[in-house]
Amino acid sequence: MLETRSLTKSFGAIHVTRSVSLRLERGERRVILGPNGAGKTTLFNLLVGELAPDSGTVHLAGEDVTALPVARRARRGLSRSYQKNTLFDGLTVEENLALAAAVPTGHATRLWSDSLSRPEIRETVAEVAEQVRLVPYLHAKVSEVSYGVRRQLEVGVALATRPHVLLMDEPTSGVGPEMSKGFHDLLNDLPSDLTLLIIEHDMDLAFAVADTITVLNYGEVVFDGLPEAARGSKLLKDIYLGSWEDA
Numbered sequence: 001m002l003e004t005r006s007l008t009k010s011f012g013a014i015h016v017t018r019s020v021s022l023r024l025e026r027g028e029r030r031v032i033l034g035p036n037g038a039g040k041t042t043l044f045n046l047l048v049g050e051l052a053p054d055s056g057t058v059h060l061a062g063e064d065v066t067a068l069p070v071a072r073r074a075r076r077g078l079s080r081s082y083q084k085n086t087l088f089d090g091l092t093v094e095e096n097l098a099l100a101a102a103v104p105t106g107h108a109t110r111l112w113s114d115s116l117s118r119p120e121i122r123e124t125v126a127e128v129a130e131q132v133r134l135v136p137y138l139h140a141k142v143s144e145v146s147y148g149v150r151r152q153l154e155v156g157v158a159l160a161t162r163p164h165v166l167l168m169d170e171p172t173s174g175v176g177p178e179m180s181k182g183f184h185d186l187l188n189d190l191p192s193d194l195t196l197l198i199i200e201h202d203m204d205l206a207f208a209v210a211d212t213i214t215v216l217n218y219g220e221v222v223f224d225g226l227p228e229a230a231r232g233s234k235l236l237k238d239i240y241l242g243s244w245e246d247a
């Protein structure tokens with residue numbers, strides 16, 4: 001469903017992505033682990049098209065999308081939720097979802113009231129709100145809801161564009177252990193044909209949701225396999241857990 005072949009990117013003399021080849025099957029849940037600066041976010045930027053690689057290719061559903069800009073990849077079903085806040089604070093939760101839901105319909109508009117009057121958008125908003133446990137907050141302004149609810153909404157906004165592949169950059173960053181468990185349930189309840197690629201620092205969550213794990217270190221894939229194998233890997237302990245404890 002999503003594949004990279006020998007993806008390579010440098011910033012000046014720093015090799016941030018070193019010949020990364022990944023292949024995610026439809027419905028696969030893959031977690032990307034790696035110490036700070038390993039190149040995880042850069043890989044996401046290359047996948048969605050915010051950065052162009054120096055060499056290598058990105059394929060979505062079998063098609064080479066390397067030359068396509070962000071919006072065209074998004075229309076083909078590749079969506080991303082961000083680590084940082086990208087919500088409209090002055091709008092309600094429902095209005096934020098409606099704006100995102102309007103994107104694939106080609107009716108994207110800042111007039112959220114227009115979006116909400118469209119039945120297909122109302123339907124998407126209702127379904128996504130259910131999926132990400134936001135029904136009780138639909139009419140609250142984003143500026144009034146808790147940090148954890150905002151994180152849920154960020155996932156909701158990405159889902160409302162109806163992606164086939166969803167990339168999530170640290171969905172639980174900054175939320176407490178209780179919320180983190182809630183996120184685990186939320187991720188497991190997402191449609192089984194949705195392909196998920198998640199950058200996650202919370203090891204418990206990572207192992208709980210992952211079908212497969214990729215570990216990046218200095219921009220290079222140093223492990224690619226099943227969570228059980230990752231758990232026992234000395235390499236992973238040395239490069240990842242060591243850095244994690246230092247972080």
Ligand SMILES: Nc1ncnc2c1ncn2[C@@H]1O[C@H](COP(=O)(O)OP(=O)(O)OP(=O)(O)O)[C@@H](O)[C@H]1O
Pocket residue numbers: 011014016034035036037038039040041042043
């Ligand atoms: N636009 C840029 N220009 C120059 N260097 C950059 C740029 N973006 C990232 N880097 C460098 O590339 C390296 C990888 O950064 P990246 O953010 O991809 O790592 P990461 O694994 O996501 O780290 P973290 O876990 O801290 O978010 C770092 O050394 C970073 O300073």
